[in-house]
Amino acid sequence: SGSGPKTAEGLHNLGLMYAEKNLFKEALDAYKDALKRDPGMVEVRFSMAGLFLLTNRFVESAENYELFLDQWEGSLNLVKDAEHRLRQLYPLLGDKYIRERDLDRATFVFHRIDELGSGTAQVFNNLALIYLGKKDLENARKSCRKAIELDSEFAQTYFTLGRIADLTGIDSEAIHAYQSFLNRWTAKDRFYQQAKLRLAALGAP
Secondary structure, eight states: OTTSTTSHHHHHHHHHHHHHTTOHHHHHHHHHHHHHHOTTOTHHHHHHHHHHHHTTOHHHHHHHHHHHHHHOOSOHHHHHHHHHHHHHHHHHHHHHHHHTTOHHHHHHHHHHHIIIIIOOHHHHHHHHHHHHHTTOHHHHHHHHHHHHHHOTTOHHHHHHHHHHHHHHTOHHHHHHHHHHHHHHOOOOSHHHHHHHHHHHHTTOO
16 A cells, blocks of 8 residues: 555654654654655655754754755645744844854845745844855845835944945945934944944044
């Protein structure tokens, strides 16, 4: 029959059973065996991604949700679920990649968050900072513009714009950006101090 224990379907079901009992290693082995039997059995990728998510292996979880989305042609409910999971995973992974200075992966992740319909001012400000780290000032500025379009009161974007203007030597733009930042930022923290110092250095009134 098509679902005996040694068929791909049987192995997938075995993996699901193990996962329910929190036997994660056994579940993963069963999923891998199922994929060896039938590499086209895409729903195994979905189960695998969920297992990696449960065991905090977020990179592998996201990779398997993406592989699932690339190949799946069945129920839209599973597509929605996979996309929902990626919207939860990618902000964590984006921050991890920024911390690790893996700017190419970070760029992919934050663009993907936008593709998945969760592009916010924070997401585009993060992209601006990543492009700034890559010395790509044109895309950094574009990302800032998009962030302001989405939320003109998101203070951090104006600070990022100030840094871009500093690097390009456009003093009037830097002054305007830092003043816009201070008008929206309430904390007296290092960003506040830095904006004040830059305005003083630029001879702002």
